[in-house]
Amino acid sequence: MKDQLKILVLDDEPIVCKRLKPALEKLGYEVDTFIQSVEAMHQIHQTSYDIVITDLKMKEIDGMRFLEEVKKQHPQTEVIVITGFATMETAKQSFRKGVFDFIAKPFKLSEIQEVVNRAAAKIKGAAA
Amino acid sequence: MLQYLHDLWKRIKRPKPGLVAFPEIFEHFQELLQNHQRVMELIADLGEKSGGEYIFDRKYLADTIDEMHTRLLHMVQGLNLITSGRYLELHPTLDRIFVPLESELRGRLSLAGEMPRIVSLAEAPLDRPELTGGKANNLAVIIQNLQLPVPPGFVITTRAYRLFLDHNQLEERIHAWLESWAAGEQDERQTSRQIQYSILAGVVPQEAATEIKRQAGKGGAYWAIRSSAYGEDGELTFAGLHESLLNVPPRGVIQAYKKVLASLYSPEALVYRQKMGMLGEEAAMAVLAQEIVPSRVSGLMHTLDISAEECDCLVVYASWGLGRTVAEGRGLVDRFVVERVYPHRIRRQEIAAKKTLVRPQTGGGEEVAQVPQEEREAATLSEGQVHQLVRWALTLERYFKRPQEVEWAVDQNGQCFILQSRGLLFPKVAAPPKQDICESCAQYPVLLRDTGVVAHAGVGAGVVAQVSSDLDMNRFPEGAVLVTKYTAPWLARIVPRAAAIIAERGSAAGHLATIAREFRVPTLVGVEGATEFLKEGMQITVDTKGRIVYDGRVNELLQYELVQSLAFEDAPEFRLLRRLLSRIAPLHLIDPTAPDFNPPGCRSVHDVIRFIHEKAVEELMDLPGLVKRFKGVHIFTLVSDIPLGLKILDLGGGIAPEAAGSNLYPEQIRSAPMKALWEGLSGPGVWSTEPVPVDFKGMMSSLSKTWAETPGAATVSGFNLAVITETYMNLHLRLGYHFNLVDARIDPDPQRNHIYFRFVGGVTDLTRRSRRAQLLANILSHYHFKVDTKGDLVVAKVLHLPREDQEHRLRVLGRLIGFTRQLDIQLRSDEDIPEFVEAFFEQNTPA
Incomplete structure (x- = not known):
């Protein structure tokens, strides 16, 4: 239980948060979810997360600013970006730096679980 | 390939004025086929998304509908170009189907004109709780989907x-x-x-x-009149x-x-x-009116013991008379504590001294009365009734994915009814302390991991019941895990009774997957070796969300799913998707000869593309006639001992490049579906040229029947045609009076594959022809075709199988076409059918 990795999920579509939380918890992660970027922003100043999963296109702030802030606060945090299928290429180009991986919507639960597991392996590898 | 077509067409003379140029017809036909294929894929995609394995948002739904609309517009235009504008009325048909779809997406349909003001539970639309309210929506589902008795x-x-x-x-x-x-x-x-x-x-x-x-x-x-507010x-x-x-x-x-x-x-x-x-x-507010059951006994059930004394049990509360006694806690009631696990042993029963009951008052209303002395200490329910109620409660819980509080009643004849079912509210402390679910699960041995494709996401546990024939189906225990080799359509009947399904074959877009989603049964398909690893009678837990099968009953996981995790089926996005699907996926137009096989008869997107495909193929069927008008199109004649008179038109890659002249030899066929079918058709013993023994009735019928009785027969100038590409075949074969159509694709990607087979006509009277249709249906369903018959029409299809399975089925179809050539003459009575089925299987291994 002690070395449980912490994950933050930010997506303004509630369905994404509601589905991801149990799916990741079952893999043994501790998961906090946010649909409001303001609250998520506040949270990353309070707590450090091992993995952050964020959508790129949201109503209030864009995912890019959030992502930059995450990296500024905790450079070692691995960031996974969710993006619409159409904007995948642009997203990859503009964010290649510092992003662990990209996932296009709609995606399978097993896909994101696999990416998160890879990120976790990287973190544990770095710690060892 | 397009270049090839262009070159081909350049060599063709210009047609008569007023007619569409022949090359154009083919280009449009090809484009139409591609659009047809793509729309089928989009429909399958949407269906798959409704299974819970994917996370999607509204934008995905809007984009998909948008693409579908565009493709359909092209198909309608294409068909009209091919047919010189004979189907312009498809434009209003498209509007009729797409306008409501687009209103659904904008969330503007719920109160629109087409929604009923008053509707019976048996006919109420499902997935519209904002219209009927939560309570009534649940009841409509229980009646229409779960088919439990509700007043x-x-x-x-x-x-x-x-x-x-x-x-x-x-x-x-x-x-x-x-x-x-x-x-x-x-x-x-x-x-x-x-x-x-x-x-x-x-x-x-x-x-x-x-x-x-x-x-x-x-x-x-x-009547009972109750609120059914949304929420x-x-x-x-x-x-x-x-x-x-x-x-x-x-x-x-x-x-x-x-x-x-x-x-x-x-x-x-x-x-x-x-x-x-x-x-x-x-x-x-929606308001529900329900007939009053003059109940002898009534009460409540909780599928989870809220007092948390026994978390592996359900609790049934019961009292004499109408329901208020229990619901309002008016007096002492009987309490039955029953194990959740089959065979649902009654662990304890506490029979209370029941002094009063509520009963209907003559002229309306209700009154409180004394319980007769001799019934005060008696149990209100028999063991059989308790078991029946408990089984229903678990069915409800399996479907609604939440612990349930169920109101029920038993009438004067002892018949049980469900009155209501709703999510059970329990204080958080009543739920067991939250432990790390990952650690709990890790204690159980894993039987299978990371294999298969999720057709419906969820968790279910039960004993393994393997099903491979109709006989097994009747033995299938309620709440067992169905393990099967194929996702054959006839399994549909037991889906509602299964706690989970694991199939070795099949796809998430297949028929069984669709049914599983309708009944919310966690389902994995494509799990190789499942029937080997999962033995009959084993107790297992299937988590299709994690694609894991555990040995034993993982109570922590089952509890976690019921209590902690979201029932995705009830999320607004999923409801919206299902509402969209109900206007997209169902196929109502099956029989092209039916009077409503026309644009006004199209009720779904699937109907429209089916109609367009049929009409385009029909147009192509007149190719023998068309080809005559357009001399110079290169059509090969297949040279073989089998007297089919088969002409072949290759649209690219379907024949060996060295083929020249007008003759084509079977070994020059490169089209994968054509090749497989031909192997079957030309196999040893298939094309029997022996005269068929004809009994008197059959013979008279053969003699007296004229060509004119078969539609179109007289106009066909006596040749059969196959249009092929490397991966595709559309074959029209008239043999005697039978008419066969096989449309098939064999692609490396199984998702693109299909076989569509249509068989109609025959020389003998309708009874015998129907008999043959039954025989064909019987045989085809053994090869996992989804078969519809209507009179002497047989329509069979199978989707998304890998290459070798497709080829196997096409070889079978080839043999079947030969086998049934004159079969209706031989089929004298219904009793003959099994014999012929046996005869066929003797020569051909069933799948």
């Missing part, structure tokens, strides 16, 4: 409520009263009194009133806040309806809504 009833929908407010100009007044309460100018009692008075004084619009009277007059003598029985509960009126005579239903509406604004309900921050939202 008949009807819903006065939220649309009727809106019309009632409009009719009496109440909306603004209510709003004003609520505002002055919120501003502290009035207390909730005054506010409530004003609103309730104006509702009770309101007039139900004439049309609605007539319909309510008609529905109320249909059924039993007395009620859902995440927020208004249980007990809104009025329920029992034992209402038909003439009192309208007054009772208004009383229930008024209870939306009782002081308690107002305070509750304010506390929940819902006052700003418009309240809309």
Whole structure:
């Protein structure tokens, strides 16, 4: 239980948060979810997360600013970006730096679980 | 390939003026086929998304519908170019189907004109709780999907409520009263009194009133009138806040309806809504009218013991008479504690001394009476009744994915009914302490991991029951895990009884997957070796979300799913998707000779593309005629011992490049589906040229029948045609009086594969031809085709199988075409059918 990795999920579509939380918890992660970027922003100043999963296109702030802030606060945090299928290429180009991986919507639960597991392996590898 | 086509067409003479150029027809036909394929994929995609394995948003839905619309517009244009504009009326058909789809996406349909004001539970639309309210929506699902006995009833929908407010100009007044309460100018009692008075004084619009009277007059003598507000029985509960009126005579239903509406604004309900921050939202109330079961016994069941004494048990509470005794805690009641696991042993039964009961009062209403002395200490339910109720409760829980609170009744004849089912509310402390679910699961041995494709996401546990034939189906225990080699369509019947399904073959877009989603049964397909690893009678837990199968019953996981995780099926996005799918996926147009096989008969997107495909193929079927008009198109004649007179038109890659002249030899065929079919058709012993023994009736019929009786027969100039590419075949074969159509694709990607087979006609009387249709259906379904028959028409299809399975089935079809060539003459009675099926299987290994 002690070395449980912490994950933050930010997506303004509630369905994404509601589905991801149990799916990741079952893999043994501790998961906090946010649909409001303001609250998520506040949270990353309070707590450090091992993995952050964020959508790129949201109503209030864009995912890019959030992502930059995450990296500024905790450079070692691995960031996974969710993006619409159409904007995948642009997203990859503009964010290649510092992003662990990209996932296009709609995606399978097993896909994101696999990416998160890879990120976790990287973190544990770095710690060892 | 396009270049090849262009070159080919350049060599062709210009057609007569007024006709579409022949090369264009083919280009349009090819494009039409591609669009058809793509729309089928989009439909399959949407179906797959409804299984819960994917996370999607509204944008995905909007984009998909948009692409579908564009493709269909192209298909309609294409068909009209091919047919010189004979199907222009498909344009309004598209509008009729796509306008509501687009309104659904914008969320603007719920109160639109097509939604009913009053509708019976048996006909109420599912997935529209905003129209019928949570309570009625659940009941409609229980009746229509789960098929459990529920007393008949009807819903006065939220649309009727809106019309009632409009009719009496109440909306603004209510709003004003609520505002002055919120501003502290009035207390909730005054506010409530004003609103309730104006509702009770309101007039139900004439049309609605007539319909309510008609529905109320249909059924039993007395009605229960209850609220069915949206959100009620859902995440927020208004249980007990809104009025329920029992034992209402038909003439009192309208007054009772208004009383229930008024209870939306009782002081308690107002305070509750304010506390929940819902006052700003418009309240809309649907009202449920249900026939009263004059119950001898009634009560409640909890699928989870809230007292948490025994978390592996359900609890049944029962008392004599009508339901209020239990629901309102009026007196001592019987309590049965029953194990959740089959065979549902009754662990304890506490029989109370029951002094009073509630019973219907003559002339309406109800009264409290004394329980006769001899019944006071008697058990209210027999063991059989307890088991029946418990099985139903678990079925409800499996479907709704939440612990349930179920109201039930037993009538004077001892027959049990479900009255209500809703999510059970329990204090968080009652749920077991949250432990790390990952660690708990890790203690169980894993039987299978990371294999298969998710057709429906979820968790289910039970004993393994392997099914490979119809006989096994009758033995299938309620709540078992179905393990099977194929996702054959005939398995559909046991899907609702399964706790989970694991199939070795099949795809997430297949028929069984669709049914599994309808009944919300966790399902994995494509799990190789499942029937080997998962032995009959083993107790297993299937987690399709994690694609893991555990040995044993993982209670922690089952509990976690029931209590902690979201039932994705009830999320608004999934409801929207299912509503869209109900206008997209169902296929109603099956028989091209039916009178409603026309644009007005198209009710779904699937119908439209089916219609267009059929008509385009029909046009192509007249190719023998067309080809004559367009001399110079290169059509090969297949040279073989089998007298088919088969002509072959290659649209690219279907034949060996060295083929020249007008003759083609079977070994020069490169088209994968054509090759496989030909192997079957030309196999040893298939094409029997022996004369068939004909009995008198068959012979007379053969003799007296003329060509003209078979539609189109007289106009066909005696040749059969196959249009092929490397991966595709469309074959039209007229043999004697039988007409075969095989349309098939074999692609490296199984998702693109299909075989469509149509068989019609015959020389003998209709009874015998139907008999042959039965025989074909029988054989084809053994090869996992989905078969529809109508008279002597057989339509069979199979989707998404890998290459070798496709080839196997096409070889079988080839043999079958040979086998049945003159079969109707030989089939003298229905009893002959099994014999011929056997004969066929003797020569051909069933799949």
